[in-house]
Amino acid sequence: MNRIVVVGAGYVGLSVAIMLSQSNEVTILDIDDQKINAINNRKSPFVDERIDFCFNTFDLNLKATQEIGEALDSDAEIVVIALPTDYDANNKTLDTSCIDEYITEIALRCPEAYIVIKSTLPIGYINRNARNTTNQIIYCPEFLRETTALDDCLNPNRVVVGVDENDDMCKKAANHYVELIRCVSEKKDFEVFITGYLEAEAIKLFSNAYLAMRVCFFNELDNFAIINNAKSVDIINGICSDYRIGNYYNNPSFGYGGYCLPKDVKELIDCYPNSKECIFSSVVCSNKLRIDIILNDIKRHVSPNDTMGIYKLSMKKKSDNTRNSSMISLLKELVRIFGQSCIIVFDKEYDECLDLLGVEFVSDIEQFKKRADIIIANRVDEELEDSIDKVYSRDVFGLD
Numbered sequence: 001m002n003r004i005v006v007v008g009a010g011y012v013g014l015s016v017a018i019m020l021s022q023s024n025e026v027t028i029l030d031i032d033d034q035k036i037n038a039i040n041n042r043k044s045p046f047v048d049e050r051i052d053f054c055f056n057t058f059d060l061n062l063k064a065t066q067e068i069g070e071a072l073d074s075d076a077e078i079v080v081i082a083l084p085t086d087y088d089a090n091n092k093t094l095d096t097s098c099i100d101e102y103i104t105e106i107a108l109r110c111p112e113a114y115i116v117i118k119s120t121l122p123i124g125y126i127n128r129n130a131r132n133t134t135n136q137i138i139y140c141p142e143f144l145r146e147t148t149a150l151d152d153c154l155n156p157n158r159v160v161v162g163v164d165e166n167d168d169m170c171k172k173a174a175n176h177y178v179e180l181i182r183c184v185s186e187k188k189d190f191e192v193f194i195t196g197y198l199e200a201e202a203i204k205l206f207s208n209a210y211l212a213m214r215v216c217f218f219n220e221l222d223n224f225a226i227i228n229n230a231k232s233v234d235i236i237n238g239i240c241s242d243y244r245i246g247n248y249y250n251n252p253s254f255g256y257g258g259y260c261l262p263k264d265v266k267e268l269i270d271c272y273p274n275s276k277e278c279i280f281s282s283v284v285c286s287n288k289l290r291i292d293i294i295l296n297d298i299k300r301h302v303s304p305n306d307t308m309g310i311y312k313l314s315m316k317k318k319s320d321n322t323r324n325s326s327m328i329s330l331l332k333e334l335v336r337i338f339g340q341s342c343i344i345v346f347d348k349e350y351d352e353c354l355d356l357l358g359v360e361f362v363s364d365i366e367q368f369k370k371r372a373d374i375i376i377a378n379r380v381d382e383e384l385e386d387s388i389d390k391v392y393s394r395d396v397f398g399l400d
């Protein structure tokens with residue numbers, strides 16, 4: 001059993017903490033007292049069925065605190081950092097300031113501990129910044145999805161660990177961390193990639209940039225279908241039967257969004273000297289263009305005096321997360337064009353945010369379906385089936 005501290009109780013930190021607390025002593029540190037209370041009362045602070053199940057079923061060795069002294073002076077052996085790294089548009093890079101501060105704190109308070117960074121980093125960060133403070137550091141980027149955060153942690157398809165390849169102690173720490181994960185994960189036969197720091201940082205950003213590019217590819221295909229009045233499902237099925245392309249992650253949407261894809265693509269663009277010409281700049285443009293194409297298409301479907309119903313502000317089924325949601329971008333544009341009085345929003349998670357752009361929230365799904373003349377949905381859930389004639393969506397597979 002290891003004594004582990006996890007800093008940051010978000011999607012990544014909480015999932016990692018729960019996973020590791022099955023057979024380690026884990027303390028989770030966060031500045032948000034509501035999250036701390038929720039975790040100590042074994043309630044998930046966000047929608048995640050697997051976290052609810054684990055909290056209700058297992059006796060986890062996990063406590064949450066806001067006190068840095070309580071967490072970091074506890075002779076911790078491993079400190080996992082899962083802090084936010086938002087994109088800073090002024091400095092044109094991910095903001096790592098809170099990670100910088102914690103690395104200094106950890107090196108002072110528990111110098112024996114190994115630091116495992118899970119946060120997404122700018123390429124070159126560890127060699128450029130972190131290694132000035134400590135050598136006891138490895139980078140293990142996270143690839144989980146927000147609606148299935150704990151499930152993805154427990155079933156990784158690969159584990160990447162960035163190390164100093166000339167430092168045997170560092171490589172030993174990486175292998176130790178991989179074995180800790182294997183011990184508590186459900187999937188044991190995941191691939192392991194031990195690489196240099198820079199390569200691990202690049203793996204994380206290029207993975208998300210590929211996913212964003214793929215979303216844009218199928219949305220571009222769907223733009224073509226909209227403009228030419230063609231069936232995108234037939235085109236997609238036809239091309240995705242080619243095993244090099246693959247029949248997955250190909251469902252048209254209103255655009256990519258969420259916490260990671262937008263910022264990771266931007267971070268990668270800024271790594272290129274001729275950034276305007278790189279493929280990732282086109283990905284950002286394509287994602288903006290997508291909203292315009294959808295708006296124009298919606299305009300064709302709306303009649304004067306229609307009430308437009310926005311079905312959920314999150315982009316994915318079963319998600320309560322609206323960070324950088326393309327539904328919110330679309331809603332803002334609809335309000336700008338049509339005004340707020342002809343728009344209603346259904347979202348169970350947001351029925352209290354009545355001031356969002358001045359639009360009316362309707363918390364009862366039956367009322368919502370009755371009142372809306374057209375229902376705009378990024379993803380079509382079963383509860384819309386009886387009103388499918390009113391639904392405007394580009395979801396062709398009923399998947400995220």
Ligand SMILES: NC(=O)c1ccc[n+]([C@@H]2O[C@H](COP(=O)([O-])OP(=O)(O)OC[C@H]3O[C@@H](n4cnc5c(N)ncnc54)[C@H](O)[C@@H]3O)[C@@H](O)[C@H]2O)c1
Pocket residue numbers: 007008009010011012013029030031032035082083084085098118119120121142143144145146259260
């Ligand atoms: N969300 C994802 O799907 C995902 C997937 C892979 C990687 N990541 C990366 O992991 C990192 C964390 O992402 P997340 O989604 O878990 O973020 P999050 O916003 O859900 O959680 C971050 C947590 O850190 C806490 N926090 C902020 N400042 C703090 C401080 N100074 N001290 C202690 N706690 C503090 C916040 O209160 C919050 O609970 C980011 O770098 C992100 O890019 C996220």
